[in-house]
Amino acid sequence: MSLLHEMNEKAQRHGIPLSVHIDVTYRCNERCEHCYLDHEDHGEMTTAEIKGILDQLAAAGTFLLTFSGGEVFLRRDFLEIVAYARKLLFNVKVKTNGVMIREFQAQELWRLGVEQIQISVYSHRPEVHDAITKLPGSLTKTIRAIRFLREQGLKVTIANVLMKNNFDDYKGTQALAHDLGVVYGLDPTITPKMDGDRSVLDLGVAGSMLPVVFHDETLVGDAAAYCAPPPAPGEDVMNGIPCSAGHTSCYITPYAEVFPCVQFPIVCGNLRQQTFEDIWRNAPQFREVRSIRARDLTTCSSCSHVGTCSRCPGQAYMEGDMRGPSTSDCEKSYYRTGIPSENMLRRGLAPPPSVGLVQIAPAPA
Amino acid sequence: MSVIYIARSSAIASRVLAGETMVMSVLDSTFFTLNEVASAIWQAADGVTPLEEIVTRNVCPKFDIPQQEAFIDAQGFVRELSAHGILHVSDRPIPEAVPAASEAR
Numbered sequence: 457m458s459l460l461h462e463m464n465e466k467a468q469r470h471g472i473p474l475s476v477h478i479d480v481t482y483r484c485n486e487r488c489e490h491c492y493l494d495h496e497d498h499g500e501m502t503t504a505e506i507k508g509i510l511d512q513l514a515a516a517g518t519f520l521l522t523f524s525g526g527e528v529f530l531r532r533d534f535l536e537i538v539a540y541a542r543k544l545l546f547n548v549k550v551k552t553n554g555v556m557i558r559e560f561q562a563q564e565l566w567r568l569g570v571e572q573i574q575i576s577v578y579s580h581r582p583e584v585h586d587a588i589t590k591l592p593g594s595l596t597k598t599i600r601a602i603r604f605l606r607e608q609g610l611k612v613t614i615a616n617v618l619m620k621n622n623f624d625d626y627k628g629t630q631a632l633a634h635d636l637g638v639v640y641g642l643d644p645t646i647t648p649k650m651d652g653d654r655s656v657l658d659l660g661v662a663g664s665m666l667p668v669v670f671h672d673e674t675l676v677g678d679a680a681a682y683c684a685p686p687p688a689p690g691e692d693v694m695n696g697i698p699c700s701a702g703h704t705s706c707y708i709t710p711y712a713e714v715f716p717c718v719q720f721p722i723v724c725g726n727l728r729q730q731t732f733e734d735i736w737r738n739a740p741q742f743r744e745v746r747s748i749r750a751r752d753l754t755t756c757s758s759c760s761h762v763g764t765c766s767r768c769p770g771q772a773y774m775e776g777d778m779r780g781p782s783t784s785d786c787e788k789s790y791y792r793t794g795i796p797s798e799n800m801l802r803r804g805l806a807p808p809p810s811v812g813l814v815q816i817a818p819a820p821a
Numbered sequence: 822m823s824v825i826y827i828a829r830s831s832a833i834a835s836r837v838l839a840g841e842t843m844v845m846s847v848l849d850s851t852f853f854t855l856n857e858v859a860s861a862i863w864q865a866a867d868g869v870t871p872l873e874e875i876v877t878r879n880v881c882p883k884f885d886i887p888q889q890e891a892f893i894d895a896q897g898f899v900r901e902l903s904a905h906g907i908l909h910v911s912d913r914p915i916p917e918a919v920p921a922a923s924e925a926r
Binding site for chain 1: 848
């Protein structure tokens with residue numbers, strides 16, 4: 457067990473929000489076709505409000521802080537906010553599209569001691585990346601930003617959301633990351649819009665295409681182990697929490713609302729009306745989320761994948777029940793292992809097995 | 822014995838969690854946890870207070886450790902953290918040391 461994992465367990469025992477994600481704005485200079493946000497400004501927090509919240513988070517014990525958006529650099533005060541966070545000794549990670557990062561911004565991020573920068577890249581080909589971001593020239597600017605950041609010695613990760621429109625490019629994007637000397641991460645998850653609109657889910661890759669990435673050892677390591685059937689869940693699994701959201705982590709919107717997670721849009725309180733401590737300790741929504749153990753999940757508790765599934769309680773909530781399954785994760789478990797989830801069996805969603813999903817092939821007679 | 826001054830690097834993130842101090846180097850993501858004795862030294866590493874004085878004032882009375890034993894242990898702790906670049910060590914005062922981590926729990 458890593459030291460950080462140990463500290464996360466300690467934070468859970470003491471009810472400390474070790475990790476907090478703050479979106480400082482929903483405004484963006486890109487219009488990514490899969491984005492779940494409303495980019496209009498409905499009254500985002502002022503510099504002073506954000507600094508006040510950072511004071512409260514430091515006092516609450518938060519250590520890992522992620523700034524994201526929207527595009528963070530659309531806030532003219534963004535570097536001032538980062539400087540304040542670093543003065544409070546947070547470990548700071550920044551998510552950005554990089555379009556507005558020049559040498560100066562890269563130097564400042566290094567000088568301020570930002571630990572990691574995550575940049576969205578959808579393809580190594582401008583015609584594909586720019587078609588997704590709907591910003592002509594965006595890939596060129598993003599790659600230039602990565603070079604500036606690397607020249608400063610900053611750690612950069614390319615985050616590649618996998619969709620139908622860029623599925624064929626992920627190996628090229630991975631090679632681009634290698635050439636730039638940065639870490640590559642791929643995620644096939646598309647999130648419904650925060651207002652519940654699920655139409656963007658149609659952009660996601662078909663489940664039948666997922667085995668390609670789940671068996672790609674440059675992504676998953678030991679594919680046989682990664683795709684192995686799940687072990688029978690023990691008592692520790694059934695008594696465990698489904699996710700860290702609301703236990704050791706939470707999310708704050710540009711409008712000062714507090715959610716358990718960016719993908720779990722249940723408003724637990726607003727920092728313009730209450731203190732963080734009050735919301736974190738006493739909000740009924742947080743208490744309900746924290747009360748849930750794997751054994752309480754309505755369908756998943758009887759599913760063979762319960763101990764290994766990437767089930768997202770926020771996605772389940774968006775489907776109508778935070779104790780229910782998140783169907784997209786059921787599909788991932790199925791296409792990873794070839795074993796249908798309990799939810800898929802009950803709903804008749806399990807496709808017939810295909811050759812690519814056979815786990816044990818009998819020897820020919 | 823020469824006087825030793827210690828100061829926290831500015832390239833770290835730090836927080837106190839239930840009596841232990843978490844410290845991460847933002848340069849190489851090396852992660853440390855400091856027990857209560859080490860935390861007391863870390864919190865007092867202001868660049869201007871000699872290590873021996875920190876041990877005498879912040880460690881010995883609080884943890885009931887003999888001064889000589891505590892000072893030897895403290896020197897080892899300082900060597901280890903300075904090797905990772907998260908603690909600066911000098912035989913002269915170090916100006917502009919970063920503030921201590923917020924006391925959380």
